[in-house]
Amino acid sequence: MTAQDAEELYVKEALALANDRSGHASSAPAPASGAPHGPEGARHAATPWPEARTRAERAARTARRRTPVTVALHDALGLVLAAPLTALTDLPSFDTSAMDGWAVAGPGPWAVRDEGVLAGHGRPAPLTDGEAAPIATGARLPPDTTAVLRSEHGRTDASGRLHATREVNHGQDIRPRAQECRTGDQLLPLGTQITPAVLGLAAAAGYDTVGVIPRPRAEVLVLGDELLTEGLPHEGLIRDALGPMLPSWLEALGAEVTAVRRLGDDAHALEEALRNSSAELIVTTGGTAAGPVDHVHPTLARIGAELLVDGVKVRPGHPMLLARTGRNQHLVGLPGNPLAAVSGLFTLAEPLLRTLAGRAAQEPYARPVKEAVHGHPCDTRLVPVVLRGDRAVPLHYNGPAMLRGIAAAVALAVVPPGGARPGEALELLDLPWATTGTQVCFT
Incomplete structure (x- = not known):
């Protein structure tokens, strides 16, 4: 399947989902609000994307104040x-020379001392009018110096007297004490x-x-029996992309990752890991939906966790969640698909970690998109982009399971429901290591 085919399939599926929700293409009745969803009981309605980020910030603010x-x-x-x-201290803490040359006193020409003044040496002897001393950049000025004559602006005559080749102003090329602060x-x-x-x-x-x-402590729990840690995929097994990716990404967001543990699809192991973790943030991968081995929701219920966000109206990454598992501990449940997990990082983990670490939020900014961007009918969509001049260029290979697009991107574009027209300005979320304006573009 080509990238364009994948994009078209995404739009068709999104439209079908919208029809299902409106009842136009499905005869099955929608569950009532708060009704049980799946075998594990009631599930909350999905949270709008901006509100989910606000809740993550608020959750961090309600945690106990972190000790510096x-x-x-x-x-x-x-x-x-x-x-x-x-x-x-004062900066600089004494009068210094801003240039290599001569410290001079009064008008020239000047008689030149034999002994020069070097940086790092003690207090030099004062100058008298008509006297100069060779001086290095950063050296302490002799008392009564009136200016510094740059080496390229002075010459000595046959008798050894120093002459200026251009006008010398009082205070020239001197960094006075406390000039900076x-x-x-x-x-x-x-x-x-x-x-x-x-x-x-x-x-x-x-x-x-x-x-x-201090950096908030984070622990990563990798779920899924189908994941390989090395070699090529085979016999229904796939390589784990999130185990290698998440620790560095979380550190770039301000966390100290204390452990990465692979638990497979073991509900007991997950419960023990949650009960025994001392991390301030636990990040799980996969298991957030309602399938037969999706253990995150029932495990959170068993340990008495409070669900703050249960599903977000964003694509990819809809089944992400945020829970309070202790007074000063939260869990971000990421979907198992790699790009969907990245969406979860930006939606829930980034505002939570940023607030815990005391970092300032990125100043919002927008760029016009170079071409039309397909949108979900109901949900926000996050699309990898690069920048070319003042335009954001959407990248292909942006399906939930794909990392090829995000690996070449410098930012994620926030696409509103319904999509964006060519030239429409979209908010951008910078990747934490990207240099804004990168021109590389693999579509």
Whole structure:
């Protein structure tokens, strides 16, 4: 089947589903709201996609406040500041030279000292008017320096006196003390995510350690007897794509993944894993529907979990769920199909982890789509895209079981029910490792 065939089949199935729901193509009566659904009892109505994300954020906010920790700078990358970063010193902490050249005092020409001034050395002797000293970038200025003459803007005559080849202004190429900040100035607010540049600023401002919000601990439970961990698919068995993919993806979303456990279709093993986990987020793969080996719902019922989201009006990924399994523990149940699981990550895991980790939400942004995008008649649809100039290009191979499209994508486009016309602006959700504007496009 080609990618175009798969797309057309998707639309036909979506239209058939819409007809079934409206009663036009099905004589079977729809279950009443709150009526039992399948052998395990009542199931909730699917939650609209925006509301599902809001519920995930709200669930994280109602958890117990997470205690900040102090870490060394080299362990802080990617974490979030638990308190404002304030300067522990003036920056720079003394007057320094911004260029290689000469520190000069008064108007030229200048008599040049034999001894130069290097970075990292002690306080140099003061200059007198008409005197210059060779100086390196970053070196402490001699007292009474009036300017720095760049090496390319000066020359010495036969007698060794220094002349400027262009006008020298007072204060030229000097970085005065506290030019960037003064001791006690707030450099960055609470909640700033720590990037390499933030680490550099913290070090320059005098920090050896910083207070941060720790990463939420996450555990992945891979369900399904049909999954292989190596080799080629055979005899009805398929390779597990989610076990290798989810830990790195969750870490990119801010989690610390403490374990990846393969449980197969064993209801007892799943219940024991849920009862004994100390993770703040448990992520399961598959088993969220109502089939004979879909054990997630009945297991959650046995342990007394509270279902916060039970199905989401999004494609792919409709049978995802979010449950509170303890005071400070939540479970995100992902569908077993790989792209449907990615949809679950963005819908439920991302807002939950982001809020737990204290990260700021991505600023919403939209781009016009280059071509028409098929939509589901009733549900939101998430479609992998790349960017070409100011246009989002939808990628093929975007069926629930496919990863080929998302592997080449930089973002997911949020397609409203009914689809989008060419040129229509759609909200984009950046992939956590993608560089916006990537031009690669495999369709």
